[in-house]
Amino acid sequence: MFIEIDTSSNEPIFEQIAQQLRFAIASGAIRPDEMIPSVREMSRMLAINPNTIARAYRVLQDEKIVFARRGMGLVVAPEAREYCRRSRKELFVEKYRKFLDEAIQSRLSEEEIREIVDSTPLRPEDQ
Amino acid sequence: MFIEIDTSSNEPIFEQIAQQLRFAIASGAIRPDEMIPSVREMSRMLAINPNTIARAYRVLQDEKIVFARRGMGLVVAPEAREYCRRSRKELFVEKYRKFLDEAIQSRLSEEEIREIVDSTPLRPEDQ
Amino acid sequence: MFIEIDTSSNEPIFEQIAQQLRFAIASGAIRPDEMIPSVREMSRMLAINPNTIARAYRVLQDEKIVFARRGMGLVVAPEAREYCRRSRKELFVEKYRKFLDEAIQSRLSEEEIREIVDSTPLRPEDQ
C-alpha cells in the first residue's frame, strides 16, 4: 500500500491515514466504487492498532467519502473523487493563505515575504 | 499591549505569547534593553493564567532573547533584535518549504501548486 | 419481484427482506398457500448472498408465517394474512408511540409535537 505513517509526527496517526486516503482518492489511485482495505488488513499492513484505523475510517465516513456496505466493507462514494479534489485544492489555498497571514502578522515586509516565496524552488533538491 | 491570544486555537497559549514577543522584538516594537511586562502584569492584561505567562517567558529566556536583571525583571537582550529577525526569516522559509512539500506529497501537480501561489494576493482583501 | 433492498441501510438486509414479505402478505400481494421464491431464485433476483435470504426465511418460519412443504419449498401459512395484518398494525402503533416518547423525552413541548404531526402531510409531495 502507498500509505506511510510517521509515528513521531504531531499529526495524529488516524488523521495521517485519513488524509492520505483522501489524497489517493483525489489523485485517482483509489477510484469510486472500489473498496478500501479492511480495518484488519490495513492494521496489519501499517502495524497500527485496528482501533486507530477504524477511527480514520470513521472520519472518512462522516465526510461521506466512504460508506459501509453491511458485512462487506467500506466503499468509496461515487462523488468522492470530485469532493476530494476540491477539498484538497481548498486545503492548500487555505494553508497558503494562513502562511501569508502569519507572515504579515509577524511584521515581515511584503518585500521579505515575496523574496521567500520567489527564492524557494518547488522541489527541495532544486536550487 | 499589542498581544492577542486565541484561547481556543490549537497553538498553545504560551507559544502564542512567546511568538508575538519575538515578532515584536524583530520588528523593533520592543527594543534591546527595554523591559517586558512582569508576569503578573501580563497575566492581568491578557487574562491568562500566570503560569502560562511564566512558561512563555521561560522559553524566551532559554533562547536568550530576554534575560533577568536582578530585582528589575526581564530585559530584552542586546543581540535579540538581530536574532529574532534572522529566526523569523528562517521560520517562514521553513514554513513555506513545508507547505510545498505537503502539496507535492498530496499529489497536486506543479502547475496546480503554482496556480495557488500565483493567484493568492499577499493581503487577503486584495484580489 | 416487488422487494427492494438498500445494502447500505442500517436495517439488516435479512430483516428488510422478511419485513417486505410480511407486508406483501398483509396486503394480499402474496396469498396463503402460495409459494415464496426459493432461496436461490430470490438470491439471484436481489443479488444478495443466499445465506442472507435463508436467514430471512428462517425468521419467517420461526414466526410460522411460512412453512416448508416437503419437496416444494416454502408456502405461506393459511392464517398468515391475518397474523401479518395484526402485527403490522401493532408494529406501527408501537413505532408511533416510540416517536412520541422520544419527542417528549427531548423536552419538546406538547404544542411543538402537535405542530409537527399536524403539519406533515401523509404523502410527502402533498403540502
Place this chain on the structure above:
Amino acid sequence: MFIEIDTSSNEPIFEQIAQQLRFAIASGAIRPDEMIPSVREMSRMLAINPNTIARAYRVLQDEKIVFARRGMGLVVAPEAREYCRRSRKELFVEKYRKFLDEAIQSRLSEEEIREIVDSTPLRPEDQ
C-alpha cells in the same frame, strides 16, 4: 446530572450522551458559554468509561456545539442553543416523515394510518 443511559439499548452509549446534551442545550438546561462536565467527571457520574464520554464529546465538537478551551474544558458555543433547537425540530419532523413513509410503504391504508395517529395519546398514561 440529568443524563440517563440505557446500556442495553441499541443506541450506542456515546450517541445517547451526545443526544441528551443536545437536548439539554436546546431546552436551555445548559446555556451557551457554560462548561459541560469534564470527561472524567461525567465518566464518574454515569459510571461509563472515559473513552466513551470522550467520543460523545468529540461528536459534539465536530458539530461545533461545543469547543475546547485548552487545558480548561469544553464550552457550549454561543450559537449552540439555536442550532440545537433547530436540529431537534428537524430531527423529529424527519422521524415522523419516516414513520409515515414506512407505514405507506407497508401498504397500510391512509385510513389505518390516520387511525393510529389519532387514537394514540401524547402521553402514554392518558387514554
Place this chain on the structure above:
DNA sequence: GTGGTCTAGACCACC
C-alpha cells in the same frame, strides 16, 4: 486539573 491519542483486547451483529 483539562482534553487527546493510542494500544490491547473483548464482544456484537451481519454477510
Place this chain on the structure above:
DNA sequence: GTGGTCTAGACCACG
C-alpha cells in the same frame, strides 16, 4: 470474513 462499540489503562501536552 466485515465494521462497530466498549472497556481498561497508558502517555502526552497544556493550564
